[in-house]
Amino acid sequence: MSDPAVWLAVAVLATAVGAEMVSGTASTLHGPLLLAASALQGVVLLAAVTLAGTADGLALVVALVAVALSAANLVGGLVLTDRLLRVFARRRAPVLPHEDA
Amino acid sequence: MSGAGLPTWVQAVALVCALALVVALKVLTHPRTARTGNLVVAGVAAVALVVTLLHGDLDHRPVVVGALLVGGLGGLAAGRTVPMALVPQAVAALVAAGGAAVALTAVVLLEQATPLTPPVDVLVTVLAAVAGSLALAGSLVLVGRLRGVLPTRPVSSPVLPVVLALAVLAVVVLAVPTRDDPATWQALVLVLLGLVVGALLVLPLASVDLSVALPLLNAVAGVGVAALGYALGSLVLLVAGALVAATGAVITALVATAMARPLGTVLLTGLRGRPTPGGRGGPRARSERAARAEDVAIVLGYAERVVVVPGYGLAMARAHHTLRELGDALTARGVDVVYAVHPVAGRVPGHMGTLLDEAEVPREQVVGVDRVNAGLVRTDVVLVVGANDVVNPAARTTPSAPVYGMTVVNADEVATVVVLKRSTRPGYAGIDNELLHRGGTTLLLGDLRASLARLLVAVNRL
Numbered sequence: 001m002s003d004p005a006v007w008l009a010v011a012v013l014a015t016a017v018g019a020e021m022v023s024g025t026a027s028t029l030h031g032p033l034l035l036a037a038s039a040l041q042g043v044v045l046l047a048a049v050t051l052a053g054t055a056d057g058l059a060l061v062v063a064l065v066a067v068a069l070s071a072a073n074l075v076g077g078l079v080l081t082d083r084l085l086r087v088f089a090r091r092r093a094p095v096l097p098h099e100d101a
Numbered sequence: 102m103s104g105a106g107l108p109t110w111v112q113a114v115a116l117v118c119a120l121a122l123v124v125a126l127k128v129l130t131h132p133r134t135a136r137t138g139n140l141v142v143a144g145v146a147a148v149a150l151v152v153t154l155l156h157g158d159l160d161h162r163p164v165v166v167g168a169l170l171v172g173g174l175g176g177l178a179a180g181r182t183v184p185m186a187l188v189p190q191a192v193a194a195l196v197a198a199g200g201a202a203v204a205l206t207a208v209v210l211l212e213q214a215t216p217l218t219p220p221v222d223v224l225v226t227v228l229a230a231v232a233g234s235l236a237l238a239g240s241l242v243l244v245g246r247l248r249g250v251l252p253t254r255p256v257s258s259p260v261l262p263v264v265l266a267l268a269v270l271a272v273v274v275l276a277v278p279t280r281d282d283p284a285t286w287q288a289l290v291l292v293l294l295g296l297v298v299g300a301l302l303v304l305p306l307a308s309v310d311l312s313v314a315l316p317l318l319n320a321v322a323g324v325g326v327a328a329l330g331y332a333l334g335s336l337v338l339l340v341a342g343a344l345v346a347a348t349g350a351v352i353t354a355l356v357a358t359a360m361a362r363p364l365g366t367v368l369l370t371g372l373r374g375r376p377t378p379g380g381r382g383g384p385r386a387r388s389e390r391a392a393r394a395e396d397v398a399i400v401l402g403y404a405e406r407v408v409v410v411p412g413y414g415l416a417m418a419r420a421h422h423t424l425r426e427l428g429d430a431l432t433a434r435g436v437d438v439v440y441a442v443h444p445v446a447g448r449v450p451g452h453m454g455t456l457l458d459e460a461e462v463p464r465e466q467v468v469g470v471d472r473v474n475a476g477l478v479r480t481d482v483v484l485v486v487g488a489n490d491v492v493n494p495a496a497r498t499t500p501s502a503p504v505y506g507m508t509v510v511n512a513d514e515v516a517t518v519v520v521l522k523r524s525t526r527p528g529y530a531g532i533d534n535e536l537l538h539r540g541g542t543t544l545l546l547g548d549l550r551a552s553l554a555r556l557l558v559a560v561n562r563l
Contacts, residue, residue, distance in 0.1 A: 022130060044329060
């Protein structure tokens with residue numbers, strides 16, 4: 001896994017898969033999906049934590065700020081996405097149409 | 102890249118996490134399962150965080166956990182209290198926070214780099230620093246413009262593109278010496294340049310185009326996350342960043358297409374020192390919006406009240422039985438469905454009443470035009486099925502129109518109108534219908550019976 005070409009291939013494949021999945025989405029879901037994506041970018045928290053664990057002095061302070069910001073991004077984004085998606089969940093079918101017939 | 106030295110179990114967990122993120126994204130694209138997808142993302146983040154905290158030999162664990170709690174609790178409080186109406190600004194704030202974290206992390210990483218660090222790693226980290234700061238500045242300007250702190254009107258000047266070009270050039274020029282001998286000051290200058298580029302990209306946009314800029318900035322931040330994933334050898338970061346970048350880019354394209362404003366036009370016209378035409382739909386204001394059945398099904402399935410306006414097209418297509426099935430499916434979901442029967446809809450008076458009766462539409466759901474118009478305030482969606490003149494607002498607004506003075510269903514008073522039509526041709530009276538060109542109107546073109554059947558399938562899948 002250390003070859004740059006392999007990593008590039010993984011990145012390209014993940015992008016292609018992501019684009020393919022999202023491209024068919026109904027426009028009603030664009031808002032929640034964008035919100036979810038902005039929450040997901042909060043996983044940069046992992047990088048910030050790793051670096052804060054190896055940095056010292058001013059660099060440590062900078063890394064800690066990054067940890068706090070990315071944690072806020074991640075948690076805030078996930079909570080807000082859940083609130084937004086609950087609006088959809090609330091309007092679930094009371095009776096399934098084919099059971100009704 | 103330091104990923105190669107990780108223990109096998111950590112790499113295995115990372116692979117499972119990356120895979121789970123892909124599945125979560127898939128699940129997020131369907132309204133019924135989207136919430137689960139969000140929970141999977143949360144689970145993956147939690148697992149990856151615990152693994153990161155446990156396995157690595159990290160110093161300062163207590164302060165790191167402290168910073169984590171401060172940020173996490175702050176995010177929790179904000180996420181719980183933000184009013185739903187402010188979601189666009191909240192997304193911009195999230196992108197800003199994430200972008201800042203990406204930029205700061207990249208600076209620390211560059212500070213730790215030595216002449217022995219592979220040049221590719223340094224360049225990728227430079228990319229992360231610029232992408233993060235670009236997303237930060239861009240989304241801060243966006244929040245400022247949305248809130249009215251900054252001028253809501255586009256800022257344009259012939260100097261802007263020159264400064265922007267110089268800043269981009271400076272990034273490229275500075276990246277070369279940084280690659281060979283990375284130093285902290287270079288990292289800071291690169292972040293500064295990224296901030297300039299981000300601000301200059303968003304300031305000249307027309308206010309209607311800000312909704313295109315938001316997913317784009319999200320995508321840029323995603324690129325930064327992926328770049329950090331590469332530089333740190335973290336598969337989870339790489340895949341998460343790539344997924345964010347892909348999602349942001351696709352949503353950008355979809356929004357731009359839906360608004361009939363190609364991305365190139367959005368970005369370049371503003372930069373030429375001439376603001377993009379704001380408001381009222383831009384260059385193709387008279388175009389109609391065509392949608393897919395799945396889109397329309399979501400609009401209908403999650404509405405409280407739907408008014409169906411049948412017309413002659415329904416009789417032509419012999420689609421009234423399929424329409425009744427669709428109405429039943431919506432009713433079963435708890436949607437309040439009402440059929441608006443206009444006395445002259447169809448070719449013979451009373452045509453629609455007979456047709457709906459034949460399809461065994463429940464009598465209590467069939468309502469006259471006056472009562473329908475009175476209830477439009479409570480209506481979420483008007484579904485026009487093969488009708489045209491009986492929903493033409495020209496009957497009230499244009500004295501020269503042949504239909505002027507006729508009682509019509511005032512569909513234009515409802516925010517969302519879906520029109521099922523065989524083609525974009527005008528109706529029986531041969532006049533254009535302004536309703537079709539309105540912002541909230543969506544067309545579903547094609548044979549009516551086929552369209553209704555596709556809608557029925559899509560609604561049942563919700």
